[in-house]
Amino acid sequence: MDITAENRAFDGRQIVATHASEACQCDMTFGLYLPPQAQDGPVPLIWYLSGLTCTHENAMTKAGAQAWCAEHGLAMVFPDTSPRGTAVADDAAYDLGQGAGFYIDATEAPWAPHFRMQSYIADELPGLLSANFPLDAARQSIMGHSMGGHGALTLAMKTPGRFSSVSAFSPICNPSDSDWGRKQFTAYLGADADWEAHDAARLMRQDGIDIPVLIDTGTDDQFGDLLRTEALAQAMAEKRVAHSLRMQKGYDHSYFFVASFIEEHIAFHADALWA
Amino acid sequence: MDITAENRAFDGRQIVATHASEACQCDMTFGLYLPPQAQDGPVPLIWYLSGLTCTHENAMTKAGAQAWCAEHGLAMVFPDTSPRGTAVADDAAYDLGQGAGFYIDATEAPWAPHFRMQSYIADELPGLLSANFPLDAARQSIMGHSMGGHGALTLAMKTPGRFSSVSAFSPICNPSDSDWGRKQFTAYLGADADWEAHDAARLMRQDGIDIPVLIDTGTDDQFGDLLRTEALAQAMAEKRVAHSLRMQKGYDHSYFFVASFIEEHIAFHADALWA
Numbered sequence: 001m002d003i004t005a006e007n008r009a010f011d012g013r014q015i016v017a018t019h020a021s022e023a024c025q026c027d028m029t030f031g032l033y034l035p036p037q038a039q040d041g042p043v044p045l046i047w048y049l050s051g052l053t054c055t056h057e058n059a060m061t062k063a064g065a066q067a068w069c070a071e072h073g074l075a076m077v078f079p080d081t082s083p084r085g086t087a088v089a090d091d092a093a094y095d096l097g098q099g100a101g102f103y104i105d106a107t108e109a110p111w112a113p114h115f116r117m118q119s120y121i122a123d124e125l126p127g128l129l130s131a132n133f134p135l136d137a138a139r140q141s142i143m144g145h146s147m148g149g150h151g152a153l154t155l156a157m158k159t160p161g162r163f164s165s166v167s168a169f170s171p172i173c174n175p176s177d178s179d180w181g182r183k184q185f186t187a188y189l190g191a192d193a194d195w196e197a198h199d200a201a202r203l204m205r206q207d208g209i210d211i212p213v214l215i216d217t218g219t220d221d222q223f224g225d226l227l228r229t230e231a232l233a234q235a236m237a238e239k240r241v242a243h244s245l246r247m248q249k250g251y252d253h254s255y256f257f258v259a260s261f262i263e264e265h266i267a268f269h270a271d272a273l274w275a
Numbered sequence: 276m277d278i279t280a281e282n283r284a285f286d287g288r289q290i291v292a293t294h295a296s297e298a299c300q301c302d303m304t305f306g307l308y309l310p311p312q313a314q315d316g317p318v319p320l321i322w323y324l325s326g327l328t329c330t331h332e333n334a335m336t337k338a339g340a341q342a343w344c345a346e347h348g349l350a351m352v353f354p355d356t357s358p359r360g361t362a363v364a365d366d367a368a369y370d371l372g373q374g375a376g377f378y379i380d381a382t383e384a385p386w387a388p389h390f391r392m393q394s395y396i397a398d399e400l401p402g403l404l405s406a407n408f409p410l411d412a413a414r415q416s417i418m419g420h421s422m423g424g425h426g427a428l429t430l431a432m433k434t435p436g437r438f439s440s441v442s443a444f445s446p447i448c449n450p451s452d453s454d455w456g457r458k459q460f461t462a463y464l465g466a467d468a469d470w471e472a473h474d475a476a477r478l479m480r481q482d483g484i485d486i487p488v489l490i491d492t493g494t495d496d497q498f499g500d501l502l503r504t505e506a507l508a509q510a511m512a513e514k515r516v517a518h519s520l521r522m523q524k525g526y527d528h529s530y531f532f533v534a535s536f537i538e539e540h541i542a543f544h545a546d547a548l549w550a
Contacts, residue, residue: 212524219515230512233520237505240494242524245508249487249517 001132004029010070011036016056019128023120024083025113030125031060031078034133035070044139044273045075045129046266047163049121049155051146051170052180053099056080059145062255068263072270075135079121081147083114095180096187102175103151104198106188115188121151122159141269143167145258146223149215150175153200153232157209165272167214167265169258170221173232174201180226201231204239213243214268216261218251276407279304285345286311291331294403298395299358300388305400306335306353309408310345319414319548320350320404321541322438324396324430326421326445327455328374331355334420337530343538347545350410354396356422358389370455371462377450378426379473381463390463396426397434416544418442420533421498424490425450428475428507432484440547442489442540444533445496448507449476455501476506479514488518489543491536493526 005016012035021028037043046069048059059065060078069076082088082101089110091097097111106115130137142163144152149171156166175181176199185195196202213236217229229247236243251257280291287310296303312318321344323334334340335353344351357363357376364385366372372386381390405412417438419427424446431441450456451474460470471477488511492504504522511518526532 217512219517221515224515230509233512234505234509237492237508237520237522240496240499240522242494242522244519244521245512246519247512247515247517 001128009033009066012038012066012070014060014066021083021120021124023116023124026083026085026088028083028120029056029080031056032129032133033060033066033069033076035073035075037073038075038134042134042136043073043075044141045077045135046269047121047140047142047152048076048078049103049142049144049148049151050078050081051144051148052081052095054081054148055099058255059258062259063262064259065262065266068266072266072274074266074270074273075133077125077129079125082117088114096184100147100184102147102184102188103155104188107193108188108190111188118155118158122155139164139273141165141273143169143265143269144171145169146253147172147180150200154198154203156211157200157203157207160210163211164275165212165214165269166209167268168216169261169265170217170223170227170253171200171215171232172227174228175199176202177231178226178228180223201228201235204232204235204241208239208241212268212272213241214265215243215245216257216265217247218253218257219247219249220251221253223253276403284308284341287313287341287345289335289341296358296395296399298391298399301358301360301363303358303395304331304355306331307404307408308335308341308344308351310348310350312348313350313409317409317411318348318350319416320352320410321544322396322415322417322427323351323353324378324417324419324423324426325353325356326419326423327356327370329356329423330374333530334533337534338537339534340537340541343541347541347549349541349545349548350408352400352404354400357392363389371459375422375459377422377459377463378430379463382468383463383465386463393430393433397430414439414548416440416548418444418540418544419446420444421528422447422455425475429473429478431486432475432478432482435485438486439550440487440489440544441484442543443491444536444540445492445498445502445528446475446490446507447502449503450474451477452506453501453503455498476503476510479507479516480510483514483516487543487547488516489540490518490520491532491540492522493528493532494522494524495526496528498528
């Protein structure tokens with residue numbers, strides 16, 4: 001693992017690192033913010049999963065998370081959204097291939113060899129982070145934006161006991177029934193695969209989730225129809241899942257929305273992580 | 276109008292008053308809390324609509340609202356939930372007749388002569404209150420619990436412009452599709468009436484609402500199936516209504532739940548009323 005950049009931020013360290021990923025069979029880059037408290041020993045970790053077209057960099061530079069991570073003594077990791085490189089399959093569309101990993105393990109050609117983002121995020125990267133940084137592996141939470149919000153919700157449901165809390169900004173909620181999902185699941189998993197096991201609203205309806213859940217979506221989200229928030233809202237209420245779902249008046253899908261409420265999301269995770 | 280009781284509370288006045296109601300054609304009793312700020316001039320008003328079996332008294336004595344009304348300089352009115360008296364029709368069931376007015380105007384026998392709670396709450400009582408107490412009629416919000424939560428939501432949607440914000444604890448959400456609703460709508464309105472115009476989830480799906488909305492329901496609500504929270508959750512998300520819906524872990528349908536979060540509800544209304 002090579003640390004390729006490091007900047008002081010809010011008395012802590014904003015790191016960028018690259019490593020050879022076994023899961024993705026290519027070099028992968030991530031951002032990691034370590035708060036000042038990490039100088040004195042392991043700190044809890046929040047996973048921030050980004051949306052379509054993003055790299056590790058977008059949230060790291062635009063979400064404004066570091067100030068609140070420093071205040072609460074929490075680290076935050078910003079993984080990339082897909083495998084990358086000339087040897088890795090891609091598609092001309094912005095919403096398939098590189099930058100659009102959907103946090104699942106592809107089984108179909110040409111994606112299967114590298115597009116293993118679920119294994120990367122759920123299995124490989126946690127070990128790498130624990131081995132190299134002062135992180136408390138017993139205290140982890142997860143959040144994300146858009147495709148990454150869906151990733152956060154599904155990974156939390158797929159790994160019960162792993163995360164203490166989950167939150168999402170503008171999450172894709174029901175990809176099986178949306179153009180943000182059907183196309184990618186067909187490509188990565190095949191038309192006949194068990195999509196249910198990778199769909200937040202369907203997983204929620206089936207299994208629910210037993211950790212605190214916070215979801216924020218803007219009333220003016222330009223992709224509102226694609227998100228299908230209503231399917232997740234219905235499933236959470238039906239399943240009596242403890243949660244808070246907020247539709248924030250006048251906000252859209254951008255990082256300006258994320259930055260406006262990131263303080264509350266980090267405080268929400270801090271409550272769960274320090275409980 | 277006779278003031279039948281008055282107690283000092285949090286430096287303000289907790290009043291109970293009785294008056295001959297034109298809408299309900301019987302004597303009606305309500306509670307009114309005036310905060311200390313009302314000594315200096317008109318204050319905004321929050322309507323608190325109660326649930327099945329309640330009178331004006333339950334929330335007044337058990338919700339713990341007065342402390343926060345005093346802090347924010349807000350009055351709160353606690354109307355009764357139905358017409359009352361030996362001349363008024365009733366039913367042996369707890370959920371029909373006296374104590375179960377559902378905040379609608381009955382059209383069917385034997386209910387039509389007295390059960391006109393929509394007219395009473397929306398038209399008659401506001402005038403009486405304004406004429407007799409230092410209230411700022413331009414600043415009103417509405418909230419309620421269970422049947423009263425449904426009343427608050429539907430009255431807010433039926434009177435656009437009247438209320439600055441609406442909140443509900445454990446609201447009945449979709450009475451047309453629940454045993455808490457079908458029975459009463461059949462009795463009061465008739466089986467062939469336009470139930471849609473009196474059903475919170477259906478009104479929401481059709482018209483939405485353009486004031487801040489806050490809803491709290493317990494994950495352990497013993498009447499959860501009857502509330503049909505999922506129908507309202509879906510409708511609000513689908514219609515992109517700015518709102519916050521929270522399912523609070525471990526809470527049930529009781530006033531212990533209401534009292535636990537009333538501070539936040541009153542602060543929520545204060546934000547809208549003082550904006």
